[in-house]
Amino acid sequence: MKLTAEEVRKVAHLARLGLPDEDLEALSTELTRILDYVDKVGELDTEAIPPTAQVGDVVEAFREDEVGASIGTDAAIANAPASERPYIRVAAMQE
Secondary structure (H helix, E strand, C coil), rough: CCCCCCHHHHHHHCCCCCHHHHHHHHHHHHHHHHHHHHHHCCCCCCCCCCCCCCCCCCCCCCCCCCCCCCCCCHHHHHHHEEECCHHHHHCCCCC
């Protein structure tokens, strides 16, 4: 399955990645190779392998919540590209 530069551009836009046009062709080739490799997995005979939800032991990875110091509104907003105090302004999502 050959991805076009236009398809890579669309995926990059949806992922909010700013890719220069000169990188699109190289990324198209790389992503096509990755997808071709994933297709090879689909060719494997997995009839004798039972379905599994995970391959390793389930370990409780969560810890108890602890109240701690916050960096504060001013420090958080200072790193935002745009703000309307006390909020961080973000672009609207578009398809």
